[in-house]
Amino acid sequence: MKPFGFFHLKGISGQIAALVLASTVALHLVVTTAFLISRPDRPDAPPDGARQLTDAALLLGAAEPGERPRLVADLARAFPSLGIEMLAPGTAIVEKGDGPHLHGMRRHLGRGFKAVQLASDGNTRRVGVQLPDGTVIAGHVDGGPRPWFWGGPWLTALMSAFICVTVLGLWAARALTRPLSSFAEAAENFSLDGTAEPLPERGPEEIRSVARALNRMHERIARLMSDRTRMLAAISHDLRTPITRLRLRAEFIEDEGNRKRMLIDLDQMRAMLESVLSLLRDDRKIEAMTLVDIASTLQLVADQFGDMGHVVRYDGPASATAAARPDDLHRGVTNLVENAVRFGAEVTIRLEVSDTTLVIDVEDDGPGISDARKQEMLEPFVRGDDARTMDESIGFGLGLSIARAIALAHGGELSLHDRKPHGLIVRMQLPVSQAPRLAA
Structure with a gap:
């Protein structure tokens, strides 16, 4: 590894380091800005009604009773929104509720004072404070202090940090996983006819190196x-x-x-x-995908073998249209039926169609294939006979492998299953709608 290669921005490690650094700087900037905008100790901070009423109660409680009316009048002129007033002597205060602002006022007032919630006046709250000598003052409070996390810099910082980390994390995930998705798509669409587009060589240096190598x-x-x-x-x-x-x-x-x-x-x-x-051979021109009546193709194959003296029946719908390569499909099914009539007396071509898949079953009443050899029989040059004699009537072991290659080229698959009471079912499953591709 090169010295300081971790900070090379063209590589994945450098981009991750830059992403972490950018996230940290952005988070600090957001938090600093939030505190500079919302700090409560700045000189022009808006007054708090509960705090003003608490200070007024402490001032009046320390003043002489004769001075209180004048102080109340001065406070009313200085803080008109507070609406402070002295209630008549002997006025009984009735609590109308409680709130978080009252707990803060009681904590700052101390013993001898009593703060209660009075009847509300519109959107503001009326709070009464009983002084140690029994005098009661009242004022309007705009809801009192809010919780420490609501409306303050903390909530703004947390929300901003969450948004920054989420956005940058999504960007990083997309930037790093998009090349991997293109690799998987290229592997699925791998072909030898030259139609597949080369992988784009973009992204971090490691991703570009992998794309170039592929x-x-x-x-x-x-x-x-x-x-x-x-x-x-x-x-x-x-x-x-x-x-x-x-x-x-x-x-x-x-x-x-x-x-x-x-x-x-x-x-x-x-x-x-x-x-x-x-x-x-793969030098022939690749057949184009087109709409094919699968049922007619299967019926045609059954008729062709019937004309040669074999017992081959078609069982399925009268019409079933799907996208396929007609010549390849005809060739693949013909290979399957040739194998079936070689080992069985009666053969059935069965077609089942669903919304997403069509299934072609070629059933025979022959001896079948053991489970241990089913997968092996799909490989080229593997024949069902044990003698390995070069007899054209037995075949060269290519029919199933050719049919399997054709199924894979259509985006489907070929599998072997047992037929009850005896025989073999060769099942070709093809998607009704698929992206055309070639088997490698």
Whole structure:
């Protein structure tokens, strides 16, 4: 780590340090401003009615009884809003309630004085104070002192601190998590056709370094797959010619048995080559998503296999429209039905549609697949037979993997389930509305 690299503002650590420092400075500025504006000891602080009445009661209690009328008149002229007056001798005061301002007055008045709440006059409160010699004075109080936290600098400081920390925290969370969200979205939309936009290289230096590394990795993977595709295309082109020559030469073999066996081997080589290229090629033009009548596609596949002598039924709605790639979908379902008719006598293509998902089940009455091998059977070149004989009638173990790749390209999934009492259910689940993407 570089010296003082923690304070490098282009990195995450520097931005967090700057955020904490800015929050602390902003909080101190708000608190200082609140106290400078609302400090109670400033010379022009507005008078408090309860405090004025308390001071007046203490002054009158210390004065001679003959001087009190003159002092009351002077106080009334000095503080007209206080409305101070002396009640007639012998006037009985009746308490009308209590309040926090009375507790403060009683605490400052001390023994010998009695402060009570009188009848209210409008929005102000009338408070009476009985002096030690029984004289009663009364005045108007505007509610008395409020709690220490209400309306003072404390509440303003706390509210401002909460707002500052919340706003800065939300900004920091968004600034740091937005690149991570874009990374997750890029991983979900990863494709090799060149349509995916590169990750934006913005944000803190560490985030930009990760985005730059991911973009380079995407380029390397795309280049590797492109080289592999070109290599397979060259191999397929070079192999087709010698296979064709061998087939022509095999026709001239006089021994019927040897000629037949050689032609079968050549057909297996050709079929295996075409199957591998069908799985691995990605240089074809990507089919566009369009509205497809899924039910018609499934019924078409069932009719095609029925024409070839297989018992294949379709069970589902007469019409069901969803966004899909029609040729890929037809190819995937065809692969599933080919596997089903290879191991079962009767096959059912079942379609169920909900608001968000459509489910295509291809059911057969064959021997099924054990639970231990269900996940393994979805991998390329894994076949259901144990002999591993290269027989085209058994297949090369690519049908399920191709169908699974097509399901993933539609944003769905492919899974294997048991059928009662025996058989297998291959379930393809596709979203009704999805963002088109390509399986990596």
